Amino acid sequence: MDTPTLLTHLQTHDTALTLPRGGTLRWDDADLHRAAHAAGPEHYALLALAPGALPWQRARVLLQTLAASQAGLDDPTRGTLARLARVLTLALPPAHVITVLLALRRLRANHKHTTRTVLRFVLEHPDADALIAARRPALLDCFEHALGKTAARGCARRIDDGDTGSDYLRRRLLRFLAAPAAAPARVQALYAPAPAAGAAPGAAPALPDRPALALDTAREHPATVTATNRGDIAATLVHLYRGGPAADLHAALGRQLDAAARAFPRFAGTVALVLDASASMRGYGEREWAVLSQAAALRMLLSQVCDRLEVVEVGGDERAPRGATDLAAGVLDALGTGPDLVAVxxxxxxxxxxxDLARVTATLPRAGVTTPVVFCHALFSAADDLALRRPDPSLPQRGFWHQDDFTALLPWMFAHCDAGSPWLDTALHARLDVLDRRAADLTTAIAA
Amino acid sequence: MTEMTALDTLLPGPLSLAGHRLGTPQQAGALTMVPVSGPARPGFVPPRTGLKLSRVTGYGRLELRNGAPAGVAIVPLHIGYVQDAAQNHALCRSALLGPGQKLLFEDACCVQQTQGGYLTGRDQWFFVLPGELRARALQLRGVHGYAKLWDDIADLNHRCGLPRRGHLEQILSRKRPVLTQFQSRLEPQPGQVGALFLVAGRFAGLELCPDPRYFAEMWPALACFAYGVAAWRTEPGPVPAAPYDAGTLAELRAALDRDRTDRLTGIAARIATAALDEPADVQEEERYLDLRLSTVTSPHLAGQIVTDGGRAVYASLFAR
Structure with a gap:
């Protein structure tokens, strides 16, 4: 499966994994995940960190990664997968993770990397005490599956007897943990007697539902979208287009672009951008300049991120949008620049x-053109009606209206071309590094 | 038509359009718009910023004012005004208003059968009657009776799949989100002073304005309502994209160019066969200095024009 298709699946297929009592695991897209994992376990797993991937899809990646053997993988890859599993167990809602761990038990997956991840979740999660209080039987099942029932109970017995660091405990349990000091008390909590039958029912402690680690950056959600609350760069551009003080605005624009570009690695390829600068992109009334300013912001960001950016303007130009929209000729002109990717x-x-655009792109394969073409839909807001605005439904397409959308838009765009694969891996590795450091900080806090 | 076609070769003899030319057509669904460029005539007030609805003195009686300190206001043919909680009105004819002048149209029509209340001068937005109603409205100019268009509106609503009522706002307001997209789906060119419209490949109308600003202010009302309603009713469904027979990028570009040339030739042919140059009856209705406002009627065309020394300054002509 190609990366863009998988990425889109991770961002759109929103169904839960379920484990009916006594039944089999319900995992509707298991074949897809297994195939993608087989094609490249590290690349597959890293895609779970892509902005906008859905929690249940991230849970599936965690499940697939932990269920599969790591035989034949080199140490760096195993290290990456271990860090990724650690991050996901902290960044997903705990209920999702518990479902994954119970599914691993149902699948009888008991690799060493599985054991490590399960134990660290059960015993080192920042909310471990609350989780055990709320889901003790389930977590006990996970714990005993990870260690094996005999070893798990052996550890529990020794801990109950005051053992905190015997050879047995170290070899069976503590060697899997990063903060072993907290483990004994939690193992005791797992094996604490259940309330006696007939005891007065108390309110069951609630399961913490918030992830310990924020994976996606919280984004701005203005109650009313205006021309100037769609991100800093577009706002500055709108003021420039309206004739605001050029010196101040250009200085701010430079700072804002630098800050935005720092979030992305360098793209070692050529993007040809077909930029619609027709009259409708300017808009009118209160929305005047809103759509064009965000399209221009994307153009400016790509010019900072890409080794080479070729811009083909259609209609007029950024500062003077006018006239008709001839996207077909724009794409042909763009392909003439020899790019790795054409983005409309x-x-x-x-x-x-x-x-015309649809007919031209439908002809590209028989004309021997393999360069991918993607359609980036310039919107006023997420609520835009696109029924009459899909000039080529066969093209991969994604909308954007806010600067925050670029976080997911650029990986999606670049994923369509060969040059984008290393870019994507670099970007996701960098993301993993950041998240892993934050996960380590959480563990350190527990140890302290 | 790619190289611009002189407009005076296509239209009725009495209407001199010398100097006006057709540009490259644009299409949006069933609506084709051929831009018209030409000389800007100074001394005219644009309709949105210069022309104001001053009051409604009774149902079917609507007063407009040229609020500009200088310049003549040509009241656009079949203009109408919409306001919340008031009877929406439309005019059956054009008119000429000097600077500061007011004119009471006693032959206006209500286009909202059961809505009470009078329009006031605030919060105005205007439309132009849908093409399906224009021939009838023109026929009813000079006829007093605020309800005179209700049956035609009801029929149009029925054809649009809406309740058969004399309420034009069923189309104008309830279908506004889709109709107003024509304002963006088609895009006026810089300097454009008019447009020729085709709906589903057939000539639907010609609109000519004194200058680009006047046309720009008319554009939403023309694209969305005068012609957009018919285009919306005949919006084609999606068509599978058939690849061109091309084995290289160069061949693809050539195939696209050929296809476009064929389509432009087809559009030009459809305009040429629209019988626009057949003999027309031209009846003068009003004068203002050298300006003449006339009603044009031919077997397949109707509307009103404003001429200055025989040259067209304003025209709103539609297929009938």
Whole structure:
């Protein structure tokens, strides 16, 4: 399966994993995940960190990664997968993780990397005490599955007897942990007697539902979208287009672009951008400049991130949008620059002539052109009606209206071309490094 | 048409459009718009910023004012005004208003059968009657009776799949989100002073304005309502994209160019066969200095024009 398809699946297929009591695991897209894992376990697993991947899809990646053997993988890859599993167990809602761990038990997956991840979740999660209080039987099952029932109970017995560091305990349990000091008390909690039958029912402690680690950056959600609350760069551009003080605004624009570009690694390839600068992109009334400013912000960001950016403007130009929208000729001009990727950035109102873009892209394979073409839908807000704004439904397409959307848009765009694969891995490795450091801080806090 | 076609070769003899030319057509669904460029005529007030609805003195009686200190206001043909909680009104004819002048249209029509209340001068947005109603409205100019268009509106609503009522706002307001997209789906060119419209490949109308600003202010009302309603009713469904027969990028570009040339030729042919140059009856209705406002009627065309020394300054002509 190609990366863009998998990425889109991770970001859109939102169904839960379920474990019916006494039944088999319900995992509707298991074949897809197994195939993607087999094609490259590290690349597959890293995609779970892509911005916008859904929690239940991330849970599936965790499940697949922990269920599969790591035989034949080199140490760096095993290290990456271990860190990723650690991050996901902290960044997913605890209930999702518990489902995954119970599924591993049901699947009888008992690799060493599985054991380590299970034990660290059960005994080292920042909310471990609350989790055990709320889901003790389930977590006890996970614990005994990880160690084996005999070893688990042997450890529990020794801990109950005051053992905190015997050879047995170290070899069976403590060697899997990063903060072993906290483990004995939690093992005792796992094996604490259940309330006697007939005892007065108390309110069951609630399961913490918030992940310990934030994976996706919280984004701005303005109650009312305006031309200037769609991110810093676009806001500054709108003021420039409206004739604001150029010196101040250009200085701010430079700072804002630098800050935005720092979030992305360098793309070692060429992107040809077909930029719709027709009259409709300017808009009118209170929305004037809103759509074009965000498209221009994307163009500016790509110019900082890409080794080479070729821009083909359609209609007028960024500062003077005008005239009709001829996307088909724009794509042909863009392909003439020899890019790794063609990205069409448009509001989708193709009028010279409607259908031409679709016919041109449908012809590309037989014309021997393999360069991927993607459609980046320039929107005013997430609520835009696109029914009449899809000039080529066959093209991969994704909308954007806020600067925050670039976080997911760029990986999606670059994933479509060969040059994007190393870029994506670099970007996701960098993301893993950051998250892993934050996960380590959480563990340190527990140990302290 | 790619190289711009002189417009005076296509239209009725009495209407001199010398100097006006057609540009490259654009399409959005069933609506084709051929831009018209030409000389800007100074001394005219644009309709949105210059022309104001001052009051409604009774149902079917609507007063407009040219609020500009200088310049003549040509009241656009079949303009109408919409306001919340008031009877929406439309005019059956055009008119000429000097600077500061007011004019009471006693032959206006209500387009909202059961809504009470009078329009006031605040919060105005205007439309142009949908093409399906224009021939009838023009026929009813000079006829007093605020309810005179209700049956035609009801029929149009029925054809649009809406309740058969004399409420034009069923289309204008309830279908506004889809209709107003025509304002963006088609994009006026810089300097454009008019447009020729085709709906589903057939000539639907010609609109000509004194200058680009006047046209820009008319654009939403024309694209979305005068012609957009018919285009919305005949919006084509998605068509599978058929690849061109091309084995290289160069061949693909050539195939696209050929296809476009064929389509432009087809559009030009459809305009040429629209019988726009057949003999027309031209009846003068009003004068203002050298300006003449006339009603044009031919077997397949109707509307009103404003000329200055025989040259067209304003035209709103539609297929009938």
């Amino acid at each position: 950035v448009s509001d989708g109102y193709e009028n010279r002539f409607p259908g």
